[in-house]
Amino acid sequence: QVQLVTSGGGLVQAGGSLRLSCVVSGYSFNNYAVGWFRQAPGKEREFVAVISRSGGTTDYADSVKDRFTISRDNAKNTMYLQMSSLKPEDTAVYYCARKLYGGSDYSEPSYGSWGQGTQVTVSS
Numbered sequence: 112q113v114q115l116v117t118s119g120g121g122l123v124q125a126g127g128s129l130r131l132s133c134v135v136s137g138y139s140f141n142n143y144a145v146g147w148f149r150q151a152p153g154k155e156r157e158f159v160a161v162i163s164r165s166g167g168t169t170d171y172a173d174s175v176k177d178r179f180t181i182s183r184d185n186a187k188n189t190m191y192l193q194m195s196s197l198k199p200e201d202t203a204v205y206y207c208a209r210k211l212y213g214g215s216d217y218s219e220p221s222y223g224s225w226g227q228g229t230q231v232t233v234s235s
Contacts, residue, residue, distance in 0.1 A: 115225060117205065119132050125234065144209075145210060147206065150204050150206070204228040205228060208226065
């Protein structure tokens, strides 16, 4: 079965950095784009970043552009989210997800499998 296991969250001070990882199993990782979403307390889950199957194309939410970097290692079935210059408003549970074929990169329904989430807390 498809599994996405997220790790790397934690507590960090504003301005700091964290790297999230998502190890994938149960399907051919390099056949699908993958993305990151996040959900802050009391808010809807929102798009953060997406990366194409080969890793050659990426896209980001405006709120994280130039601070976050999404990447993937197809040989390791692993995707990453490098987060820098973190702000308190980045505090959320972060989820990795496998994108289905077609549909908007920015929309939750376009993603078919989700990791369990990892908490990121940024203190001011």
